[in-house]
Structure formats: structure tokens, C-alpha cells
Amino acid sequence: MGSLRKLRKAIGKSLSSTSVAVPMAPKGVCLSVYECYVVIDNGILELTLSKPGGIVTGIKYNGIDNLMEIRNKEDNRGYWDLVWSEPGSAGVFDVVKGTDFEVILEDESQVEVSFIRSWDLSLKGSRVPLKIDKRFIVLHGMSGFYSYAIYEHLEGWPDFNMAETRVAFKLRKDKFHYMAMADDKQRIMPMPDDRLPGRCQQLAYPEAVFLKNSINPNLIGEVDDKYQYSCDNKDNKVHGWISLEPLIGFWQITPSDEFRTGGPTKQNLTSHVGPTTLAVFVSGHYSGDALVPKFRNGEYWKKVFGPVFIYLNSSLGETDPRVLWEDAYLQMKTEVDSWPYVFPLSEDYHKANQRGSVTGRLLVRDRYIDDNDLYASSAYIGLALPGEVGSWQRECKGYQFWTRAEVNGSFSINNVLTGEYNLYAWVPGFIGDYMYGLTITVMAGNSIDLGDLIYQPPRDGPTLWEIGYPDRSSAEFYVPEPNPNHVNKLYLNHPERYRQYGLWERYADLYPEGDLVYTIGLSDCKKDWFFAHVTRKNEQNSYSPTTWQIRFKLNCIDQAGIYMLRVAIASATLSELQVRFNDIKASPAHFSTGLIGRDNSIARHGIHGLYWLYNIVVQTRWLLEGENTIFLTQARSASPFQGIMYDYIRLEGPLNS
Known part of the structure; x- marks a missing residue:
């Protein structure tokens, strides 16, 4: 657990540079299992999950009994969901509720619990043919909790499409009014009631409304549309909401893009009026059907989504919500630096010693620009399932691992899951896509050096x-x-x-x-x-x-x-x-x-x-x-x-x- 101690030490250091308070945990992590609920308490927060469903029904923090929207039904607060369909049928929205509960680990340092929903032929047509294992982790001394899930489609199970899967959290609308997703993208948001008839006018599509009678008079005359807060995967690491009285932050942190589909420039939703916070892993937004995974002919498939981290923070006498944003941003940096995590216990989640790396240098050869090869400075270079040139942007079943090249074109792709990949790249300033000609087999503990690679972008004349x-x-x-x-x-x-x-x-x-x-x-x-x-x-x-x-x-x-x-x-x-x-x-x-x-x-x-x-x-x-x-x-x-x-x-x- 040495890496975990380093993580906690780094977190403490990051927090000390701001006026953010994280209560010290006077005790270890405590698990209480009741007939219909599971409660995990580490002295900083208390997480309540339905049993055996695994729905986040309550989060107690900093004197607030529940940060989740208490006026919502319990299965409409914090949940994993997906949209699926049989081939040729309309999509079905499905909140994933477990049918079996298991304690994976319980000690003073960590509690990990599992909520499993299985599938058999008696459920054909009524439930997505997946075995889903949702996990929640609470660590000692951490102001938040982690969640991840393992999706598995066994060989011979029915065909289906999965248009979307994500984690959603719906917070108390009487408290969380300030949303932040970047230094220059944060604001007081409309209330969900502002989107009701009489207070708004629907525009060209249901998601966009004109606020004509907002509860907050400062917002009258504005447009609200959740798509205005979309973000590229590469920039979508932390976003969330702040309660102004008291000053409390609720943040969704995604430390890795490896389990999100479509590569670094795929766009996804973040936070929007609700107040709602999302961690989106699969979606057809900004791509359409091309990024909808389609499972055919009883193929076997398994994938781990997450973990993502739900981080909570509060202030010591501050009134500026940006203080909490700055702290959440520092926390995001810590989580990214700590990836892959050491503590998840599913054997399907691979630790650093079970992964490999790929290095090299990419050069661009365009003799109509320069007689010498050029450095592929800031190139996007990644590993994705084997395919064709450019196929990575439509790939939606496997894992992807991306980096940006240095000024001299050098790159290092670290913490790559074992398996077979193609190496893909594209270079700002040049058209087209690069693909390395051979399939790369990544093995645990190995580092593959590809040396100098040459990309010749399409060109037939000056x-x-x-x-x-x-x-x-x-x-x-x-x-x-x-x-x-x-x-x-x-x-x-x-x-x-x-x-x-x-x-x-x-x-x-x-x-x-x-x-x-x-x-x-x-x-x-x-x-x-x-x-x-x-x-x-x-x-x-x-x-x-x-x-x-x-x-x-x-x-x-x-x-x-x-x-x-x-x-x-x-x-x-x-x-x-x-x-x-x-x-x-x-x-x-x-x-x-x-x-x-x-x-x-x-x-x-x-x-x-x-x-x-x-x-x-x-x-x-x-x-x-x-x-x-x-x-x-x-x-x-x-x-x-x-x-x-x-x-x-x-x-x-x-x-x-």
C-alpha cells in the first residue's frame, strides 16, 4: 500500500496550498450492511447505497445529511445507466440495478463492495445481455469515493447495440447552483424549474430553451442547452457543482481516457442543469451510429469502465467558489498522476506491473515544404484496436491509449493494457492519418521502442x-x-x-x-x-x-x-x-x-x-x-x-x- 500512502500525502500537500478544508478522519473505514442499504463511513463522508441495487441514494458530508436530490426517487439520484437495443429496435434506457451484493474487502483502510446484475436466456428481450459488476470503493482519509464497473457479454449471448453508458449524479437543486468545468467555463446556472412550461420557451430542439421567466432574474433572456457544456475527452478530466451556502464542491474526476470511446477528440456531455454531473464512457454524441458498439454473432466481450473519482471539498471561511474549483483541479492532477490505481481489487482491472509501454519518435516527410524530415511536434499518437488508417476515431469496443508528442516528435505511451494494437497518429498542420504498418503486441512489464517513424501526408504537388x-x-x-x-x-x-x-x-x-x-x-x-x-x-x-x-x-x-x-x-x-x-x-x-x-x-x-x-x-x-x-x-x-x-x-x- 506504499503507493496509496504517497497518494494521500500528495493530496494533503495539494490541499494545504488552498483554503479548502478536508476533515481529518478520526477512525478507519466502517461498513454497515442493512436489509435494504449499505453504508460506508470513513469519518469524512458517509456513502449510502441501495442493496442489492447499488444505487447511490445518499452522500452525507460536512454537516449536510444528503448532497443528492432528496426529492427524487432513490433510483434517480446516483446511478450507472445505459441505452441498449436489439438490432433493428428502438433504444431502451436502463438504470443498472444489481441483483446480488458482495463485500469484496472490509478493513480500516479500504472498503470495496460489489453489486452484480447477471443475465440468462429467460431475460432475452427484456434486459441487456450483459453481466454487469458495479464496484464502489471508499478509502481511509479520502474525501470522496471511487466507482467502476466490469461489463461482460458471454459467447453465444444475443446480439445487441449499446448507444450509451455512463454514471450520473443528481444533486440537491436547493443548494448546488454554481457549475465549473474549466478556469474560464464556470457560472451560476439556471434552476431545473426554469426549464418548465411558463418559465421557458423551447427552441429548435428540446434540450435548448429560452429563459423568459427564470427564478434568478439575472438569467432572464439567456439560452440554456446542455450541449453548450460538452467537452473533448482530452480536456474532460474534472467538472462539477458548488453549493454556495455552505460552500461545498461535488466533483467528478476521470483520471484516464483509456476506457472512453472514440479517442482524445471525441466529445461528451459533462455537467448541466439538474444539477446533474455525468461520467460518459460510450455515446454517439458528435459521431452518430459510428460510435455505437454493435455486438454480433454471439461474440465475447469484456471491458472495465473506470474507476472514476467523486471528490468532495469545502472551505474554511471562503466565499469565492473558485477556491473549490482550484482545489478540485489540483486533486484531478493527483488522480491522473496516480493512474493506474493500486487499490481496485477486481482481477479485470490491471495494475501498473501488468501493463506495458510504447515509445518512439514521429517525423513528417513533405518535400514540398522542407527538404528535411520535420518533427511531428504536438502530434496525437495513440494505440487502439487493429484496424485501418484512421479507424481509431470510430473504434468503440476496446481501450485506447493516447499521448501528445514532444517538440522533437518523441512520444511515450505508458500504462498500456496487454494486447494487440495498431499505432495511429495525426499531426496538427498536416492532413490525413498515420498508421504504423505492423500490429504491436504489448506485454506486461515490456517497453517497445519503435524508433523513428515517418509520416508522409497526402501530397501530389506544391x-x-x-x-x-x-x-x-x-x-x-x-x-x-x-x-x-x-x-x-x-x-x-x-x-x-x-x-x-x-x-x-x-x-x-x-x-x-x-x-x-x-x-x-x-x-x-x-x-x-x-x-x-x-x-x-x-x-x-x-x-x-x-x-x-x-x-x-x-x-x-x-x-x-x-x-x-x-x-x-x-x-x-x-x-x-x-x-x-x-x-x-x-x-x-x-x-x-x-x-x-x-x-x-x-x-x-x-x-x-x-x-x-x-x-x-x-x-x-x-x-x-x-x-x-x-x-x-x-x-x-x-x-x-x-x-x-x-x-x-x-x-x-x-x-x-
Whole structure:
């Protein structure tokens, strides 16, 4: 338990730098098992779980009998849940309730308890075919508790889809009003009653409401939408709520991304009006069906989700809620540094000595930029289940392990679970995806050094012109001011101003007569390229396709040369991009993506979803000496949310063009 003692010492050091109080535990961890409840008390907090369901019904802390919403039914306070379906059927929301209870460990230093829900053929069609083992851990001296779960689908069990799984906590609405998820993303939030009829007006979808009669008059006229608080996995380490009287913080800390699907840039919900705090592990948000795990032909599958840490803190005479946020952020750092934990007791949770590592250096070779290989500085480099180039972003059954490369391209991926992986990467500033050519077998205690790896991004000639910056996001393009009647004040003058509601409607305001025209050499993508290629709303409340133009000059056409248009898309929602060269009426279009994407990033303020790269060979007969125009049509227009977010566009051609 030496590592555990170091963890506690580090926590004490981090807390001493703030005015945050963590009561000293006068006793060891105490477990009390009753007929319908399990109570775990470490002298700092008292955790009450239903038995055998394993629902968090109560958390007693710092003189407050229960931090959970006591007006909710007990199974609607703190719980694991999932959304599942049989193939071809609608999704079913399922709060996971155990049927068997077991004490895994009980001593003064640690209590770990298990709530298991099994499955057999008598439950076919009525319950998801999974064995689920939910675990809760309380340690001596720790101001919080841990939870993790093992999901298992045995060979031969029925097929199913799992659209979502997560842990949810619903806190007392009479106390928790302040939400925080980053240094610059925290605020007083609306009350849940503000979303009831009479106090709000629903906007384009149920999650978004206009607050017309808020309980807090300072919030009247704002928009509330839970998707405005979404976050990339890589940035989604700590978020939660603060009670102002008394000053108490409730924080959800996720120390590792390894068990979350979709890689570091997958977006998930965090905290939102409820007050609700979420730890999301699997979801189709900002990706659609591509990130819904589908289990077929009785395949065997097992995965450990978590542990995640629920951290509680309070102040010593402070009134500024940021003090608790700063302390929670320090606690998050401690938890991340302590991963993988030493204390979970399931044999399916692998400790550090059961894991391996992969190191190397990634270089970029693009002779049209530099005669020498370039360092893949800040590249995203990761291990995921074997697949194809770029398949990691749609992988949703296994574990993923990611890191960022150093300035010189060096990387080290540590604490990797044993198994077979492909190594994937993408480099900001360059299009496309890298994949190491061989499958990598990671073994316990081994470190694999891959040496220097070379990524050659797609390239057939020098850049004639480009729009944007290849970083898999459209954030560098023009993001308009919101409709003044549809504002979230948090995002006024904020780097994430794209989180504002209704920005898709601003396109027609800015281009009331014709569509966007971008002239190479004159236009500025930060001012003149709208962040999303959306549909146009008509007077009859219908929508029509929009066609953007890129105008550019070619001094001459090299008939023997190669011209290539690279179109990198940061997100797509039920869209079809048609590309035409110098003939807006060309039928069929010179290029079409076909119907792509279910990200819904436009409606959910996401600025990116899944990445798509199209390499379009441009026939010289499509081009003209002198003035040229490329027409980009987003041809699907049944709703305002069908559209594309571009990442980057580049035309390559011979040097003398």
C-alpha cells in the first residue's frame, strides 16, 4: 500500500496550498450492511447505497445529511445507466440495478463492495445481455469515493447495440447552483424549474430553451442547452457543482481516457442543469451510429469502465467558489498522476506491473515544404484496436491509449493494457492519418521502442492555394456573434464562442441574397469563411441547399501535370458535398461525397465531429487559364442542421500553374 500512502500525502500537500478544508478522519473505514442499504463511513463522508441495487441514494458530508436530490426517487439520484437495443429496435434506457451484493474487502483502510446484475436466456428481450459488476470503493482519509464497473457479454449471448453508458449524479437543486468545468467555463446556472412550461420557451430542439421567466432574474433572456457544456475527452478530466451556502464542491474526476470511446477528440456531455454531473464512457454524441458498439454473432466481450473519482471539498471561511474549483483541479492532477490505481481489487482491472509501454519518435516527410524530415511536434499518437488508417476515431469496443508528442516528435505511451494494437497518429498542420504498418503486441512489464517513424501526408504537388489550418476543427473560421435574443453570457467574448445557440441561423443574416464567395488572395478565412456550410431557411419555413464559391486564378494549365483538390471535413450531418469546377450546372457533379455523417455538431455547438478527408483528382479539362471557380454545394436540405464543417481545403498543382 506504499503507493496509496504517497497518494494521500500528495493530496494533503495539494490541499494545504488552498483554503479548502478536508476533515481529518478520526477512525478507519466502517461498513454497515442493512436489509435494504449499505453504508460506508470513513469519518469524512458517509456513502449510502441501495442493496442489492447499488444505487447511490445518499452522500452525507460536512454537516449536510444528503448532497443528492432528496426529492427524487432513490433510483434517480446516483446511478450507472445505459441505452441498449436489439438490432433493428428502438433504444431502451436502463438504470443498472444489481441483483446480488458482495463485500469484496472490509478493513480500516479500504472498503470495496460489489453489486452484480447477471443475465440468462429467460431475460432475452427484456434486459441487456450483459453481466454487469458495479464496484464502489471508499478509502481511509479520502474525501470522496471511487466507482467502476466490469461489463461482460458471454459467447453465444444475443446480439445487441449499446448507444450509451455512463454514471450520473443528481444533486440537491436547493443548494448546488454554481457549475465549473474549466478556469474560464464556470457560472451560476439556471434552476431545473426554469426549464418548465411558463418559465421557458423551447427552441429548435428540446434540450435548448429560452429563459423568459427564470427564478434568478439575472438569467432572464439567456439560452440554456446542455450541449453548450460538452467537452473533448482530452480536456474532460474534472467538472462539477458548488453549493454556495455552505460552500461545498461535488466533483467528478476521470483520471484516464483509456476506457472512453472514440479517442482524445471525441466529445461528451459533462455537467448541466439538474444539477446533474455525468461520467460518459460510450455515446454517439458528435459521431452518430459510428460510435455505437454493435455486438454480433454471439461474440465475447469484456471491458472495465473506470474507476472514476467523486471528490468532495469545502472551505474554511471562503466565499469565492473558485477556491473549490482550484482545489478540485489540483486533486484531478493527483488522480491522473496516480493512474493506474493500486487499490481496485477486481482481477479485470490491471495494475501498473501488468501493463506495458510504447515509445518512439514521429517525423513528417513533405518535400514540398522542407527538404528535411520535420518533427511531428504536438502530434496525437495513440494505440487502439487493429484496424485501418484512421479507424481509431470510430473504434468503440476496446481501450485506447493516447499521448501528445514532444517538440522533437518523441512520444511515450505508458500504462498500456496487454494486447494487440495498431499505432495511429495525426499531426496538427498536416492532413490525413498515420498508421504504423505492423500490429504491436504489448506485454506486461515490456517497453517497445519503435524508433523513428515517418509520416508522409497526402501530397501530389506544391500548394497553389489553401483555406484554413488542418487541425480537424473549423474554429479558425468566422464564428458570428449570436442573435442577441439567444445568448449564453458565459460564451460572450470567449474562445469557444461557437458554443452559442442558433449560430446556423446567422448565415442567412450575413448572406441574405446570395451565398458565400471566397476569393483566393483577397479573402481572409477568419473573416470571410463561415464556420459551417449550412442550409438556407426560406420564408415558407423550409430549407434549401447552399452553394459556396472559391474563386482563384491559374496563369496556365499544365496538361501533363497533376491537379489535386484536398477537402478535409471536420464534421458532417446527413450531408452531401458536391464539387463542380467552372460549371455550376454540371450534372452529375464532378465529385460527390454521397450522404455522409450523423455528427449533429451544428445543432450541438461542437465545432467538430468525425474527420473526413477527400482527395479529388482534378481533370485538366475542368480548369481554365485565368479565372476559375469551384462550386461547393451542400445538397441535402431537409433541416437547418444538415451541413458540413470544413477543416481545410487545398489545391495542389504543377509549379508553373
